[in-house]
Amino acid sequence: MSDWESKRRRLNHDVLKNQFLQSLSRIIRILEGRIEDNGVPKDMCQQLSTAWNYLNTEAQKLLDSAEDEMSPATWFLQYPLNQLNMVDRAWMETLLVSEFKLSSDLTLSETRLALSDIDLSYRKLLLSLALLENNKPKTKTHPEVIDTEALNYALELYNKCQQLSNQLSKLSSQDVMNVLSKIGHVTSI
């Protein structure tokens, strides 16, 4: 597993699912009234912001390097494809990379779109939580009145994060044989 692949898995598993989504889930539980609290505490919004900034930055970096890292061109730097003679290597690499880009371009643009969608939902949620904070009663009360708007934004954000997670899962280096078999299929027609 390459370093980039390892980073991608950890970003998806550790940062997105285990940290960001869990922080968001806690906010959702408070907004649902299943945790006794006087609104969503500021430190939780702060925690969510920190997690999001880190996730967003790392995800952007990951996507920026994705094409290079995922490209089959990297295989030609490693054994056994690095043993090919230069003539074969040249045409084969060009062909494989072109084939790869057909699908990866679409996947990458969908992932970027998912990321920007999250950014938008995240800002809406923060604004809604800030309004909630300003309007909350001075005394601590049971959250009998659930703020539907904030809850809806939080649920929307949660769903979009899950979509991003699915997209990130698709961003793995494709197996060389997989790509080759696609080419083989094309030429046989």
Add this chain to the structure above:
Amino acid sequence: MTNADDLHFNVPRILILDDLFGREVTSRKNIDRENLCAHFLIEDVTDDLVRIARNQSIINPSADAVFFRGQTPECAAIGAIVENNLEASLAKVREGWTDAIAQGKPPWSLLLLDLCFYTGRVTEESHRRTPGMPDGRPGDDDPRSYFGLTLLDAIHREFPELPIFILSSKPREEVSLEFSRRGALGFIARDDLRGPELLEDALQQHGLLPDPVGEIVGHSLPLLLALREARRAARHRENLLVRGERGTGKELLARYIHRMHAPVQDSSGRPFVAVNSAVFSPSLFASELFGIEPRTATGVDGKTGLIEAANGGDLFLDEIADMPPEVQSAVLRALQERQVTPVGAREVRNVDVRFLSATNAHLEDPSRGFRSDLLDRLSLGGSLWLPPLRERRGDIPLLAEKFVREAEASRTGAMRRDIAPETLAMLRTHDWPGNIRELRSAIFDAVNRHPDMEHLVPGHLRLGGGMRHAGVSPRPLAEEATPPTVIEETVNDADPFREWLEIQSRLRFEPQQTGLWAGRLDELQRAHYRLMSRYLLAAVQATKRCTPKCPQGIIQIHPAAKLATGDDSLSASKAADLFKRLLGPLEDELQGELKEAWEKAVSLRPRTGKAKPDSFTDVSMVKALPARPQSLPLGENI
């Protein structure tokens, strides 16, 4: 001494083995763990949190959670090397399983196990990402070599009864075959927003949970396994058969099944009707089971039958082995057709009733005369087995504590007492052939005879056959002893007199000896009546009331019958009937105090006023009556 605070462990306790959520964080709370608890609505009760104030309060948490990292060190700073620790993980599981069971505490209800455990050095970068987490080594994140799967193998091998679920944010399809092969029961995705519902479902279906309302007392493994089977069975509406030795609490289990059905269908208004099958007489069962259609012309009052009364809910048939053949046929018909026709009615009525039956007999034995087709119908949804008390000795301290408190409450002026450790040891070593009912009787007896003690010591207990020792000290009592109150919710799947008769039956003849006694069964029957009359005599002597005018004591048959049967709810007329039934066959040879008791019984219930067979079919009296009021089952047993 038993600590009252330890009496009820009714909240499920789960163990979560996970490197991320189990880790300790230097001088800070583990925010990720707090978030996870909020996500699943569970209460963090891990010891390492005692120094960190908690700032969230979960409303109605579904479980208490203990977290463990499964690695060393538990608290890692930058530069530390983190390694997986199989032995420490096993020790943690053992602590809440083997050790807890040995100490009479509830075992883990469920284990949630992570898959990917990162090892290696904690770097500045990895610490910045997640405080205390290492950078990871090649293979840590490889589904073929997850440490979680190694743990699963080892834990399942050592603790095969412990329910294990995988809790992970990794793709389920990567590992579903592997974890299933290795004994995990399911997979909960950490990022699934339905977390609380998924966990609750896992707990209800697979967890080892005590009775949440504490009606069924105990958390020994055999009991928890039986309760789990009951919960699983409760999810459908098929008929169920509860099996278990006498006194194990079969009716309580039936009530538990009834309650546990609630999550599937609203239980409000769903009736639970309990009846002892032995009370059905061949002539009157139809009106009891199916009811009576009112007739204005003839003035016949209407009556709702038991089956119709249980419509939409559950009908509990206790002691089905005693169901007469005619009744078996009628019940079978009702089961097949799901319809009843009240006596005198022209139209059938549809009913939706789940039959919950109970027996301590081997009904498959053809010599018992129980219809196999009826047995098949009654156990369509399965058979549930309740373990005898000797197989759940760990529950004895809890049960003893409960019964002591009940006995104190029922005995005016009784002191609150502790149970001495040597008493508990004694209770735990006894075999309890009469199971929970016998334990309860022994404790009530001890509290009644020693109301003013601060400690329950071994000398207060009379074990091994209830009334067998009642005549040992026939001293006159200063005041009438208050026999124990029968609390229906404790153990009420048969009446105490029946229990007593069964104890007597065990004192008699082995089957292989019957050949020697062939042709002399009548003599044996009479001999047995004599034997039982000795017990009545002991009860009579123990309950005599001494007055200045009559220092030798006045015979009181009502308290004597209550003492003999252990049934405080026994009425005076029933007590007289009991004396008449047991002493009647010996009338010509009675002497002394027994004769006097017999005469008192006859004067209270003259021959013309014999117990009417009809009255025994009154459902409200089911629990207070012997199985066969007109003919004792002694001949059969002999």
